[in-house]
Amino acid sequence: MIAWRCTLCSPEYPAGRDMVLIANDVTHKAGSFGVDEDILFQKASEYARERGLPRIHIACNSGARVGLAEELKPFIKAKWTKDDPSKGFDYLYLEEDAFKSFPEGAIEAHQEEVAGKTRYVIDSIVGAGLKSTQGGIGVENLRGSGLIAGETSKAYNEVFTLSYVTGRSVGIGAYLNRLGQRVIQMVNGPMILTGFSALNKLLGKNVYSSQDQLGGPQVMVPNGITHQVVNDDTEGVGAILDWLSYVPKDAYCTPPIIDPVDSISRDVTFTPSKTPYDPRHMLAGTQSEGGKLTGFFDEGSFKEYLPGWGKSVVVGRAKLGGVPMGVIAVETRSMDRKIPADPANPESQEVVEPQAGQVWFPDSAFKTATAIRDFNRGENLPLMIFANWRGFSGGTRDMYQEVLKFGAQIVDALVEYKSPVFVYIPPGGELRGGSWVVIDPTINPEQMEMYADVESRGGILEPPGIVEVKFRAAQQKEMMHRLDPDLRKLDAMLEESSSSEVGSVAADVEAQIKAREEQAGALVHSDRLRVCRLA
Numbered sequence: 337m338i339a340w341r342c343t344l345c346s347p348e349y350p351a352g353r354d355m356v357l358i359a360n361d362v363t364h365k366a367g368s369f370g371v372d373e374d375i376l377f378q379k380a381s382e383y384a385r386e387r388g389l390p391r392i393h394i395a396c397n398s399g400a401r402v403g404l405a406e407e408l409k410p411f412i413k414a415k416w417t418k419d420d421p422s423k424g425f426d427y428l429y430l431e432e433d434a435f436k437s438f439p440e441g442a443i444e445a446h447q448e449e450v451a452g453k454t455r456y457v458i459d460s461i462v463g464a465g466l467k468s469t470q471g472g473i474g475v476e477n478l479r480g481s482g483l484i485a486g487e488t489s490k491a492y493n494e495v496f497t498l499s500y501v502t503g504r505s506v507g508i509g510a511y512l513n514r515l516g517q518r519v520i521q522m523v524n525g526p527m528i529l530t531g532f533s534a535l536n537k538l539l540g541k542n543v544y545s546s547q548d549q550l551g552g553p554q555v556m557v558p559n560g561i562t563h564q565v566v567n568d569d570t571e572g573v574g575a576i577l578d579w580l581s582y583v584p585k586d587a588y589c590t591p592p593i594i595d596p597v598d599s600i601s602r603d604v605t606f607t608p609s610k611t612p613y614d615p616r617h618m619l620a621g622t623q624s625e626g627g628k629l630t631g632f633f634d635e636g637s638f639k640e641y642l643p644g645w646g647k648s649v650v651v652g653r654a655k656l657g658g659v660p661m662g663v664i665a666v667e668t669r670s671m672d673r674k675i676p677a678d679p680a681n682p683e684s685q686e687v688v689e690p691q692a693g694q695v696w697f698p699d700s701a702f703k704t705a706t707a708i709r710d711f712n713r714g715e716n717l718p719l720m721i722f723a724n725w726r727g728f729s730g731g732t733r734d735m736y737q738e739v740l741k742f743g744a745q746i747v748d749a750l751v752e753y754k755s756p757v758f759v760y761i762p763p764g765g766e767l768r769g770g771s772w773v774v775i776d777p778t779i780n781p782e783q784m785e786m787y788a789d790v791e792s793r794g795g796i797l798e799p800p801g802i803v804e805v806k807f808r809a810a811q812q813k814e815m816m817h818r819l820d821p822d823l824r825k826l827d828a829m830l831e832e833s834s835s836s837e838v839g840s841v842a843a844d845v846e847a848q849i850k851a852r853e854e855q856a857g858a859l860v861h862s863d864r865l866r867v868c869r870l871a
């Protein structure tokens with residue numbers, strides 16, 4: 337394990353900004369975490385926390401160190417059962433000379449006399465005082481792993497934490513990546529709990545053929561662990577620097593402001609439509625047949641993260657007038673969520689679930705809450721939410737998949753937000769029911785404000801829903817008879833014919849009324865909708 341305090345001169349901080357870089361040395365014991373490595377990691381991370389400095393972890397490791405007292409291996413002997421190796425062994429032992437050559441405390445053993453010679457039957461191998469066991473071989477390494485897991489969790493709450501996974505990251509290594517939350521993954525850097533061959537042993541057959549199947553980007557992007565994928569280390573370093581350009585120099589100050597490329601006072605020429613569109617065009621602008629359409633944020637400043645997870649929500653970082661901001665926008669198009677087949681179960685198949693636009697699903701609600709928490713911790717970013725949700729998806733499967741829990745987390749994340757939050761219903765957008773509730777400014781009135789475009793809509797239910805609840809058939813009938821001239825005429829005729837007591841005439845008028853009611857029904861239904869839309 338190696339740690340540095342680095343000073344970078346960047347466009348945002350030409351005079352220099354500091355960060356703490358902690359890296360595994362994969363050339364030493366496969367980059368495994370022994371107690372010494374854990375202590376160094378903990379101290380470096382604590383150093384970053386005490387100073388509020390960004391903490392970057394370059395991850396390439398083999399998890400907690402699995403150690404053995406190597407010096408003992410050549411001297412260990414076995415007492416075969418009935419002197420027949422095929423029957424197994426009764427105990428392992430050391431000859432007297434060998435036993436006495438090891439430091440006291442290295443081995444716990446009891447003596448046995450065999451053919452006039454003393455054997456030291458091994459009760460346990462402690463390993464104290466041996467070179468190969470320095471820095472831990474067993475559970476002490478797990479305690480050390482616990483130490484840095486807790487430290488990283490604290491660090492995420494207090495400073496900007498980012499992991500760059502440049503090679504395989506195993507066990508505690510994978511957990512550190514997740515505990516630090518923000519992850520850039522190199523295509524060849526799987527995050528796994530243990531190697532694929534160990535899993536094959538466990539399953540008793542060769543199910544897996546690579547670490548990538550377990551924790552490569554094809555798994556870690558759709559499950560929302562990896563925020564960004566890069567192809568090589570040069571791109572990886574670029575991605576770290578890009579990310580830092582939105583991050584303040586320490587956890588106590590506001591993000592760095594640089595002069596924007598384009599003028600602050602300018603038109604946003606991309607106009608969101610009522611029909612589905614790519615929300616990235618609203619944020620970053622796009623090319624159209626008629627030329628360039630500018631987006632909401634400064635030219636070239638929008639950077640999307642977590643693109644492969646919870647696709648019905650788009651999150652990223654951008655600059656507005658040179659000020660870094662967190663961004664949350666809504667996908668208006670229908671997206672697919674793929675659940676891969678499980679290689680360990682030959683019966684399983686890939687499942688593709690379509691997810692409608694403008695709807696919060698369990699994964700996209702979790703993504704929204706996660707992004708808000710990330711923006712708030714160590715980044716201190718003002719937040720722009722382009723609110724365009726028709727609601728949460730509340731079907732049985734989504735309720736089962738914990739949509740309520742994740743929706744509630746959005747409120748939890750906003751309650752603790754320390755920087756300004758702007759909620760804006762964009763042109764053509766709508767905000768209904770539960771999705772309004774979880775981003776309403778009353779959640780955190782000191783920081784939150786809400787704006788709505790004149791071409792947007794808000795309400796508890798959409799008009800067809802309100803009609804079903806509050807403008808039912810009986811009221812529709814009353815409205816028809818009051819507003820439709822034909823029906824009014826027929827009503828008058830019915831009254832007259834009833835008084836003339838000619839039954840057949842009355843029956844005929846009634847039939848005409850029924851036919852007209854059916855005809856006018858559709859028209860009045862749109863009137864009902866209009867009333868509900870205006871309400």
Ligand SMILES: CC(=O)SCCNC(=O)CCNC(=O)[C@H](O)C(C)(C)COP(=O)(O)OP(=O)(O)OC[C@H]1O[C@@H](n2cnc3c(N)ncnc32)[C@H](O)[C@@H]1OP(=O)(O)O
Pocket residue numbers: 365366368397398399400401402403478481504506507508509529530531532534
């Ligand atoms: C809390 C936790 O972290 S629990 C997790 C504990 N760690 C593990 O389960 C990982 C165990 N290791 C593995 O699964 C595999 O070695 C992998 C996936 C890391 C790498 O697999 P491969 O690329 O095939 O490499 P290979 O298994 O040959 O290991 C390379 C060398 O690293 C050593 N090594 C690997 N992992 C460890 C480890 N955790 N501790 C110490 N040495 C290790 C191997 O003994 C081997 O050493 P050698 O070259 O002297 O024989």
